[in-house]
Amino acid sequence: MREAPLGNPTLGKTIAAFREARGWTQVDLVTRYNRAASERWHPSTIAKVETGARRVLFDEVVTLAKVLGAPLSDLAEAMEGDDGRAQAAARVRFRSLALEAADRVHDLGVAAELLLKAWEAAGRPDFPDEVYGAFQENWSDIARFEEVTDRGARA
Secondary structure (H helix, E strand, O other), rough: OOOOOOOHHHHHHHHHOOOOOOOOOHHHEEEEEEEEOOOOOOHHHHHHHHHHOOOHHHHHHHHHHHHHHHOHHHHHHHHEEEEEHHHHHHHHHHHHHHHHHHHHHHHHHHHHHHHHHHHHHHOOOOOOOHHHHHHHHHHHHHHHHHHHHHHHHHH
16 A cells, blocks of 8 residues: 655644634635635545645645635745745745736736726826836836746747
């Protein structure tokens, strides 16, 4: 019989702390997890995760963070606490920042659309210099992102 790979006790303790802070049992967490995830967990799964007896996959960490309402960066730091997990933690942190950036870009797009409608309604007055400068700076950052990631060539 093959042994399951050893998990991450530091991450498990962090997950347990967030769960307990919400007053949830392991069954409560698994029920919420199963609603949010494509795969199903048994209550014994979370017990194994919390004790470090089961490894947690990257996508599972992301789902746990959402379900727990925990900052993904907190779970990433917990992953760093054990040997050999730095790259996985960096991936979690990257994904967290990427999702946050995507939300902010979306919000910026909504704000820009509202601003343009207000500008039209106001008869297209001159933009204040600081607003114009901020837009110019941000658009150059977006162009740099496209250049660095080669997204511009694929779009």
